[in-house]
């Protein structure tokens with residue numbers, strides 16, 4: 580029920596945004612449908628930081644971290660046409676701060692429009708169809724990692740559908756997963772909960788939600804949020 584209400588709020592927000600046409604850059608973002616989710620963590624994360632978890636259970640595999648993300652360039656909400664995606668900006672900061680490897684999920688056939696309104700239409704149709712858009716190439720060998728940061732823009736109150744393709748094709752059992760989003764008001768939008776549903780055998784740690792506008796226009800603020808969050812997680 581709560582999810583339905585949140586989705587309706589997200590739909591209302593997007594519809595409002597799209598209706599703004601070329602003046603969207605001046606529009607005031609709607610209140611975040613899921614503000615509380617930016618502060619929440621999925622239960623296992625409160626019990627052990629990645630470092631603590633690693634100490635408790637001998638690593639069955641690698642001990643490195645990976646930052647896996649999806650992001651779009653082109654026209655994005657309130658930031659105009661961008662050359663580096665909002666989520667990519669945050670992903671790079673996380674990788675730099677932690678020494679993690681970085682991997683960008685790219686569509687196999689890049690059918691995503693570079694204009695905002697058209698992109699929202701395509702993404703909504705994918706969500707309605709419960710689509711699994713293919714990603715390009717092979718993902719990295721996950722045996723090398725014990726911690727995977729996973730980030731994406733919030734699309735219609737959820738992960739972009741291409742991320743569900745990744746989740747379903749990528750076994751990650753036993754690893755610590757750490758979600759992050761960029762958004763225009765919806766916060767983490769339940770990324771942590773859906774990740775925990777996808778990966779019941781993983782620890783899902785506290786996520787981070789960053790406003791897309793800050794990723795483009797306020798890097799110092801984002802850097803400080805990333806550093807504080809990583810500190811809480813034990814990095």
Ligand SMILES: Cc1cc2nc3c(=O)[nH]c(=O)nc-3n(C[C@H](O)[C@H](O)[C@H](O)COP(=O)(O)O)c2cc1C
Pocket residue numbers: 589590593649650651652655656663664665666667695698699700702703731732733734735736737761762763764765766790791792
């Ligand atoms: C298809 C689409 C759907 C979106 N849906 C939402 C949403 O439901 N809630 C929200 O806060 N922002 C939404 N946004 C805004 C993006 O989450 C935000 O601009 C994000 O920072 C874009 O990141 P990127 O440049 O890494 O792709 C949406 C944007 C697009 C393109």
